[in-house]
Amino acid sequence: MTLSDNDIRAVRAHAQLLGAPAADVVSVAESVAAIQAQSSPAARLAIRARSRGLTAPDVDASRAVARTWLMRKTLHLVPSADLQWLNRLFGPRNVQAGQGRRRQLDLTDELCERALLLLQDLLPGKALTRQWIVDGLAAGGIVLDAKSQAPAHLLAYAANRGLICRGQDDGTEPTYVLLDEWTTEDSAPDEPLMELAHRYLTAYGIATTEDFSAWSGLPLGLCREAFGALDLVPAGRGFALPETELSAPPCPPRLLGAFDTFLLGYRDRDLLLDPAEAKRVNSGGGMIAPTVLIDGKIAGTWHTKRTAKQTKVVIEPFATLSRSAISGLESEVDDYGRFLGEAAVVVI
Numbered sequence: 229m230t231l232s233d234n235d236i237r238a239v240r241a242h243a244q245l246l247g248a249p250a251a252d253v254v255s256v257a258e259s260v261a262a263i264q265a266q267s268s269p270a271a272r273l274a275i276r277a278r279s280r281g282l283t284a285p286d287v288d289a290s291r292a293v294a295r296t297w298l299m300r301k302t303l304h305l306v307p308s309a310d311l312q313w314l315n316r317l318f319g320p321r322n323v324q325a326g327q328g329r330r331r332q333l334d335l336t337d338e339l340c341e342r343a344l345l346l347l348q349d350l351l352p353g354k355a356l357t358r359q360w361i362v363d364g365l366a367a368g369g370i371v372l373d374a375k376s377q378a379p380a381h382l383l384a385y386a387a388n389r390g391l392i393c394r395g396q397d398d399g400t401e402p403t404y405v406l407l408d409e410w411t412t413e414d415s416a417p418d419e420p421l422m423e424l425a426h427r428y429l430t431a432y433g434i435a436t437t438e439d440f441s442a443w444s445g446l447p448l449g450l451c452r453e454a455f456g457a458l459d460l461v462p463a464g465r466g467f468a469l470p471e472t473e474l475s476a477p478p479c480p481p482r483l484l485g486a487f488d489t490f491l492l493g494y495r496d497r498d499l500l501l502d503p504a505e506a507k508r509v510n511s512g513g514g515m516i517a518p519t520v521l522i523d524g525k526i527a528g529t530w531h532t533k534r535t536a537k538q539t540k541v542v543i544e545p546f547a548t549l550s551r552s553a554i555s556g557l558e559s560e561v562d563d564y565g566r567f568l569g570e571a572a573v574v575v576i
Contacts, residue, residue, distance in 0.1 A: 231464035237524030241479035243433035245278035254292035261431040265305040273485025295394035300445035308411035319388035355395035355403035425454035436466040442495035481556030482521040501526040538571040
């Protein structure tokens, strides 16, 4: 089937719920496969853009989703029911990939194993911040420099070993809980890699094996194997599942948060982001700025300026915006303010 670039953008945006928002937190997480969540505010905004009626506290309070280190060794938010099988798929790889850095931080295998035993005693029935965990480990004879990267890497190791995951934030501080206390569900598929590939294509509409590899961090050979096991149809710049609707209405204007999965889901982002503007979105160091989406394409960036009375959402478009786009963004800013419980106004 021949698809125009606009068709592909519309299909991808629709698959990401950016044109047909969901009603609850877990529906968003299920639909987009995984939400990058090393920044809690950014993860909340990813859900806001794909839902209607939710608030930031609704996202924070949901135990139907959970955060742990998965794709690309990065924190992701996923349905709690999928946490255990996804951890079994990515955990051993992440443990192996992090071994060199742990050695640099003097986190020996022996120390890490002792720490796991201590964490099993520290965490039952509790959600502890990193500092509380560092203090508890010190009381048990494992002293870590709280200002170094050692605590973060040790906690990631414990998560990838299947012991812990992130709990609810304590104010601005993340907490950590026992994985088995956060969820006892385990909807393990018979073929985890094939299931992940299916969920990826459901979430990203039209994509290549290279896109899947870039999103997941898995070797390209494995990604080709997974795509090869699925019944796929060629669709423009990649492949789609047979059930994918290869037509969709244009996506309304959306404000996407930092690290939004809509961009991170593809290796080749040229269809969504003009290469000439790429450095305005990704200036280096792995940072992906909050972006403005118009008709399924990145049309600018945005940031906020807060005062005691209101929040200004400052939009920096790449080109002059149409009246309809501005009207749509005004509605988005209103919803952004409602979501956060702030008075918000748009500045272009």
